[in-house]
Amino acid sequence: xxxxxxxxxxxxxxxxxxxxxxxxxxxxxxxxxxxxxxxxxxxxxxxxxxxxxxxxxxxxxxxxxxxxxxxxxxxxxxxxxxxxxxxxxxx
Amino acid sequence: xxxxxxxxxxxxxxxxxxxxxxxxxxxxxxxxxxxxxxxxxxxxxxxxxxxxxxxxxxxxxxxxxxxxxxxxxxxxxxxxxxxxxxxxxxxxxxxxxxxxxxxxxxxxxxxxxxxxxxxxxxxxxxxxxxxxxxxxxxxxxxxxxxxxxxxxxxxxxxxxxxxxxxxxxxxxxxxxxxxxxxxxxxxxxxxxxxxxxxxxxxxxxxxxxxxxxxxxxxxxxxxxxxxxxxxxxxxxxxxxxxxxxxxxxxxxxxxxxxxxxxxxxxxxxxxxxxxxxxxxxxxxxxxxxxxxxxxxxxxxxxxxxxxxxxxxxxxxxxxxxxxxxxxxxxxxxxxxxxxxxxxxxxxxxxxxxxxxxxxxxxxxxxxxxxxxxxxxxxxxxxxxxxxxxxxxxxxxxxxxxxxxxxxxxxxxxxxxxxxxxxxxxxxxxxxxxxxxxxxxxxxxxxxxxxxxxxxxxxxxxxxxxxxxxxxxxxxxxxxxxxxxxxxxxxxxxxxxxxxxxxxxxxxxxxxxxxxxxxxxxxxxxxxxxxxxxxxxxxxxxxxxxxxxxxxxxxxxxxxxxxxxxxxxxxxxxxxxxxxxxx
Ligand code: SF4
Ligand code: SF4
Ligand code: SF4
Ligand code: SF4
Numbered sequence: 001x002x003x004x005x006x007x008x009x010x011x012x013x014x015x016x017x018x019x020x021x022x023x024x025x026x027x028x029x030x031x032x033x034x035x036x037x038x039x040x041x042x043x044x045x046x047x048x049x050x051x052x053x054x055x056x057x058x059x060x061x062x063x064x065x066x067x068x069x070x071x072x073x074x075x076x077x078x079x080x081x082x083x084x085x086x087x088x089x090x091x
Numbered sequence: 092x093x094x095x096x097x098x099x100x101x102x103x104x105x106x107x108x109x110x111x112x113x114x115x116x117x118x119x120x121x122x123x124x125x126x127x128x129x130x131x132x133x134x135x136x137x138x139x140x141x142x143x144x145x146x147x148x149x150x151x152x153x154x155x156x157x158x159x160x161x162x163x164x165x166x167x168x169x170x171x172x173x174x175x176x177x178x179x180x181x182x183x184x185x186x187x188x189x190x191x192x193x194x195x196x197x198x199x200x201x202x203x204x205x206x207x208x209x210x211x212x213x214x215x216x217x218x219x220x221x222x223x224x225x226x227x228x229x230x231x232x233x234x235x236x237x238x239x240x241x242x243x244x245x246x247x248x249x250x251x252x253x254x255x256x257x258x259x260x261x262x263x264x265x266x267x268x269x270x271x272x273x274x275x276x277x278x279x280x281x282x283x284x285x286x287x288x289x290x291x292x293x294x295x296x297x298x299x300x301x302x303x304x305x306x307x308x309x310x311x312x313x314x315x316x317x318x319x320x321x322x323x324x325x326x327x328x329x330x331x332x333x334x335x336x337x338x339x340x341x342x343x344x345x346x347x348x349x350x351x352x353x354x355x356x357x358x359x360x361x362x363x364x365x366x367x368x369x370x371x372x373x374x375x376x377x378x379x380x381x382x383x384x385x386x387x388x389x390x391x392x393x394x395x396x397x398x399x400x401x402x403x404x405x406x407x408x409x410x411x412x413x414x415x416x417x418x419x420x421x422x423x424x425x426x427x428x429x430x431x432x433x434x435x436x437x438x439x440x441x442x443x444x445x446x447x448x449x450x451x452x453x454x455x456x457x458x459x460x461x462x463x464x465x466x467x468x469x470x471x472x473x474x475x476x477x478x479x480x481x482x483x484x485x486x487x488x489x490x491x492x493x494x495x496x497x498x499x500x501x502x503x504x505x506x507x508x509x510x511x512x513x514x515x516x517x518x519x520x521x522x523x524x525x526x527x528x529x530x531x532x533x534x535x536x537x538x539x540x541x542x543x544x545x546x547x548x549x550x551x552x553x554x555x556x557x558x559x560x561x562x563x564x565x566x567x568x569x570x571x572x573x574x575x576x577x578x579x580x581x582x583x584x585x586x587x588x589x590x591x592x593x594x595x596x597x598x599x600x601x602x603x604x605x606x607x608x609x610x611x612x613x614x615x616x617x618x619x620x621x622x623x624x625x626x627x628x629x630x631x632x633x634x635x636x637x638x639x640x641x642x643x644x645x646x647x648x649x650x651x652x653x654x655x656x657x658x659x660x661x662x663x664x665x666x667x668x669x670x671x672x673x
Binding site: 022023024025026027028029030031032033034035036037038040041046047048052055056058059061062063064065070 | 174
């Protein structure tokens with residue numbers, strides 16, 4: 001399989017996980033509620049990239065109230081590390 | 092309690108077990124930034140701005156609600172923390188309408204202040220907002236603008252825990268979560284009592300008082316109107332807050348001068364009507380005591396409390412005094428007695444109130460509050476009180492008019508509705524109505540002079556206070572509650588039959604009484620409330636008359652017009668009825 005295929009799979013998986021995090025996000029704490037939404041936008045290729053997205057991921061991971069936001073944040077950081085291209089427009 | 096030692100930014104400090112990191116840090120001069128935190132009321136850790144690093148923990152913890160542990164090493168100002176706080180705040184701002192220049196909280200907004208404190212110079216995030224959430228101006232007292240809501244939970248906590256009303260909650264989930272009444276109801280369709288305590292604690296302009304200042308500017312310009320103003324007891328120690336004076340500073344003379352400069356035709360005092368309330372309510376109590384009426388009698392001057400009992404305990408409405416609040420008594424007297432005495436057409440009189448309170452706006456709009464119209468049999472006299480301004484709105488008008496409030500000379504109220512007593516002034520604080528009533532009832536019942544007129548047992552910020560006062564062989568038992576949580580507790584006791592031997596109970600809807608009302612200057616917290624209470628008792632102590640029945644203008648009002656307390660005319664103008672809302 002080409003790396004493009006792998007990346008497509010990753011994007012799909014990332015979207016799937018993010019949908020999960022988004023559905024689980026209760027709205028009680030702000031980095032999670034607002035951060036997941038922004039990552040969602042980024043995954044559509046319309047939002048934050050690079051440094052800013054990394055900061056959002058970090059804030060979610062380190063500041064969120066519970067595991068939902070923390071795992072969501074960790075996922076963003078992991079994806080940025082491995083497949084930064086998936087957050088870019090047209091990915 | 093055990094003492095623990097923690098190190099905060101390199102400084103060791105010893106604190107009691109259970110102390111939060113936030114409070115421990117304050118002891119060593121470190122003010123960790125916060126946003127949603129409200130001491131003792133909202134310690135939910137929603138905003139995550141107060142995050143700190145704790146040695147040995149991978150993720151950050153919130154300083155506001157994490158208790159210190161012995162030997163804990165805390166860092167509050169690292170690059171990672173600064174970045175996290177700023178990113179969180181940028182996320183918040185990305186979903187916030189940047190309307191500061193036209194916003195009523197401009198210059199007194201905690202979100203604005205935090206953005207300045209965290210040195211935010213750009214909002215890099217964009218893309219998703221709640222900008223389409225509709226404004227809710229369905230109530231008379233407060234307006235909600237959910238676009239400006241940052242979901243800090245303060246209003247939810249205040250409404251549910253301090254007031255036990257629960258009109259607004261977190262709706263929805265995740266990013267779509269917002270704060271409002273359930274099932275997309277308008278606030279006016281809920282049991283909201285319009286106390287405005289939510290507006291008082293909201294860090295932004297997402298809940299504010301309804302602005303009626305334009306109506307007052309228009310009336311002041313209208314040459315056909317005789318515009319009079321009345322000032323509530325509690326406002327005399329709070330207006331100064333908005334002009335940089337220390338909380339609790341008595342400013343009654345300056346307030347009178349300022350109102351005159353705004354152009355009111357007469358500057359009167361709700362305190363006059365508070366004295367009148369004592370005459371009527373005290374007489375009602377004596378009548379209930381001697382004629383076997385429903386006891387205990389409850390006070391009726393707080394419209395938030397009245398709406399609360401109408402919603403939650405309507406079966407006990409016969410316990411509530413039939414006396415109108417001082418604001419409404421004033422309106423009725425101004426458009427009847429005053430009009431007649433001065434030879435002014437009652438139709439042309441326009442009554443403005445300056446109140447600590449958003450619920451007073453609701454009260455003035457209650458359909459039954461048109462006694463003058465009924466008295467003159469003139470449907471063109473619409474309301475007894477035409478416009479209610481909160482303290483905050485008056486502050487805005489004074490600023491707009493360029494009035495240099497702190498440097499104004501002290502001026503006196505106008506005659507005849509401007510003379511009042513110390514007993515009326517203390518109406519502004521929890522326990523004050525009770526104390527004023529006791530000062531008068533004692534002398535009316537016993538015919539003796541009351542030597543010790545300070546009733547310390549009913550003063551102060553304890554939630555529920557009690558006293559027993561012997562009068563002619565009866566031990567009069569009284570109780571005082573403020574804040575609706577305490578009111579509810581008292582109502583549950585009444586329901587359980589535990590208050591059978593009590594005679595008189597004072598309830599004020601807002602914590603601390605009207606000095607802590609929902610229309611008062613922001614911030615209003617416990618420390619500020621205490622200072623205002625101290626201020627109001629200082630005002631009382633300095634008054635030439637301190638008992639309502641000694642007010643010479645009140646005596647005159649009865650002689651010239653009302654005849655006597657509970658007279659036919661008094662009943663028509665000064666008493667009212669209630670509406671069960673279950
Ligand atoms: S609520 Fe505060 S931050 Fe928001 S527009 Fe008003 S002043 Fe600005
Ligand atoms: S005005 Fe009072 S009752 Fe109404 S929502 Fe606000 S806090 Fe609750
Ligand atoms: S309305 Fe105000 S107090 Fe309530 S959650 Fe929103 S920002 Fe906080
Ligand atoms: S306690 Fe005072 S400020 Fe609060 S609702 Fe009652 S009258 Fe208004």
